[in-house]
Amino acid sequence: MTxxxxxxxxxxxxxxxxxxxxxxxxxxxxxxxxxxxxSVVGPSGCGxxxxxxxxxxxxxxxxxxxxxxxTPLSGPRRDIAIVFQDYGKALLPWRTAxxxxxxxxxxxxxxxxxxxxxxxxxxxxxxxxxxADKFPSQMSGGMQQRLQIARALxxxxxxxLMDEPFGALDAMTRQTLQDELLTLSTKTGATIYFVTHDxxxxxxLSDRVVGLLPNPGRVGRIFDVNLPRPRDQLTxxxxxxxxxxxxxxxxxxxxxxx
Amino acid sequence: xxxxxxxxxxxxxxxxxxxxxxxxxxxxxxxxxxATTSETLAAPHAVLVGFxxxxxxxxxxxxxxxxxxxxxxxxxxxxxxxLVLxLVLxLSALIDMLLEVSIEAIRPVPSIAxxxxxxxxxxxxYRMEMSIIAFTAMWPVMILTRTAIxxxxxRLLEVAKALRMSFSDKVMKIMLPAIAPRVFVALRLAAGxxxxxxxxxxxxxxxxxxxxxxxxAQQTFHxxxxxxxxxxxxxxxxxxxHALLYLQRRLFAFGTGSEVSHDAR
Ligand SMILES: Nc1ncnc2c1ncn2[C@@H]1O[C@H](COP(=O)(O)OP(=O)(O)O)[C@@H](O)[C@H]1O
Ligand SMILES: [Mg+2]
Numbered sequence: 096m097t098x099x100x101x102x103x104x105x106x107x108x109x110x111x112x113x114x115x116x117x118x119x120x121x122x123x124x125x126x127x128x129x130x131x132x133x134s135v136v137g138p139s140g141c142g143x144x145x146x147x148x149x150x151x152x153x154x155x156x157x158x159x160x161x162x163x164x165x166t167p168l169s170g171p172r173r174d175i176a177i178v179f180q181d182y183g184k185a186l187l188p189w190r191t192a193x194x195x196x197x198x199x200x201x202x203x204x205x206x207x208x209x210x211x212x213x214x215x216x217x218x219x220x221x222x223x224x225x226x227a228d229k230f231p232s233q234m235s236g237g238m239q240q241r242l243q244i245a246r247a248l249x250x251x252x253x254x255x256l257m258d259e260p261f262g263a264l265d266a267m268t269r270q271t272l273q274d275e276l277l278t279l280s281t282k283t284g285a286t287i288y289f290v291t292h293d294x295x296x297x298x299x300l301s302d303r304v305v306g307l308l309p310n311p312g313r314v315g316r317i318f319d320v321n322l323p324r325p326r327d328q329l330t331x332x333x334x335x336x337x338x339x340x341x342x343x344x345x346x347x348x349x350x351x352x353x
Numbered sequence: 354x355x356x357x358x359x360x361x362x363x364x365x366x367x368x369x370x371x372x373x374x375x376x377x378x379x380x381x382x383x384x385x386x387x388a389t390t391s392e393t394l395a396a397p398h399a400v401l402v403g404f405x406x407x408x409x410x411x412x413x414x415x416x417x418x419x420x421x422x423x424x425x426x427x428x429x430x431x432x433x434x435x436l437v438l439x440l441v442l443x444l445s446a447l448i449d450m451l452l453e454v455s456i457e458a459i460r461p462v463p464s465i466a467x468x469x470x471x472x473x474x475x476x477x478x479y480r481m482e483m484s485i486i487a488f489t490a491m492w493p494v495m496i497l498t499r500t501a502i503x504x505x506x507x508r509l510l511e512v513a514k515a516l517r518m519s520f521s522d523k524v525m526k527i528m529l530p531a532i533a534p535r536v537f538v539a540l541r542l543a544a545g546x547x548x549x550x551x552x553x554x555x556x557x558x559x560x561x562x563x564x565x566x567x568x569x570a571q572q573t574f575h576x577x578x579x580x581x582x583x584x585x586x587x588x589x590x591x592x593x594x595h596a597l598l599y600l601q602r603r604l605f606a607f608g609t610g611s612e613v614s615h616d617a618r
Contacts, residue, residue, distance in 0.1 A: 151515060152515075153511060153514060153515065170517075171514055171515045171516075171517055172517075173516065173517060176515070177511075177515050179508060179511075179512075181508060184506050184508040184509070185508050185509070185511075185512055187509065187512075187527070187530070187531075188607060189530045189531075189533070189605075189607050190530075198516070198526065199516060201522075201526070202516045202517070202518050202522060203516075230607040232607065250516070
């Protein structure tokens, strides 16, 4: 899908990372095209979250580099937004939904007069239109994660990094949010780097699925997903191609765990 | 931030039974017993009469204003200094390490031992009293602020980092609001300490406020006034703590409440 070097919006060039003596990521090479949805799967502890944190500029690689829009990444950027796994900790409990989104706009220096409209539009987009004045503690897990996504979208990101964003939600909420994410991706054209342990979710959402191998974390295989879009929770998941990919991914992760 | 009011419980009178029984027994013992003409004790009715006397002639109000004024001034200084020190120590492991021994050496000095020094510097009056209050009440604020900063949710700091917040924004919009519930608990502790120290200093040396009024009553053989002031001080402390508890619930009702209510007593 990606032609090396030309259309890549983000490139991992020989990225490795050690925590102390422990090598967590080893020589990761990956090109991600603009607007692409890439999922990352692999056994627990294989470095999925760490790879996302490196892409976010939250940690610098010990070796290699990230090239973003043609220049080496040296730290966090506002056009690269993160959605953390633990929404309960990533939201400001003393701010309402409205004010949590406002945090991003305040920080980016968005004109004060523009903020209310933008915030209300985002709340509506993410299905929280009637909950502007609720505090996170008054919202369900699904609503809190929607709010975190809205805050990330307030940054108008070119890249959205998501770490098991739906992992803690029930199956129905998860499927709803998956479809909303796909709609968002078409609307905003943002590139999405999506960490998950749900193999079906990875296939359902993605253009490509990166399978990581553990100890040290490295790319084992890259799976191209050529399922037609728009995708559908029933027909897509029942298609032979989907089932075949799920099967292959399952075997890959099973093998990686040993 | 407005909070939904908590459920209102019907007032429970039962905890009042024990004090009421004790007061009745005390009254009976004083009126019927051999100690009727005591110069060290007074019957509850005499205490009540004494209380209304000093309310009527204004001495209680003046003394209360002096004590609360000193306590409030000292508390304000304690919170300001404790907060800044706690922030600095919480944020910088290096400064914390450099100051640890000095702080641990100064902190245990009993507040009352500072009276002679404060007196030499300031003489009698508010400034002497407030300086001792500030010294004593700043420690809980400093220590709880430092701990709260250390315990900050790392994820929130990452949110700040990912958004490339300025340092001042990070302090104002993430750190201070995050530690506010615990700092408020520290403020409540410090307020209690401030009242205790104010009265202690007034009893020991400073000729103003409720402490000095008690000493005067004692020296002029008015046990009923001494007792009236003593009970008044108890009521003041109780009232202040409950007012602050109420404020705490109003201000920090947004969360699950766990961090507030657990150490709220
Ligand atoms: N801050 C850290 N310090 C030390 N080791 C870490 C740190 N973060 C992650 N690790 C280690 O790196 C490995 C990969 O972790 P992580 O990226 O969280 O895995 P995954 O998200 O795939 O479950 C694990 O062995 C973990 O213990
Ligand atoms: Mg992880």
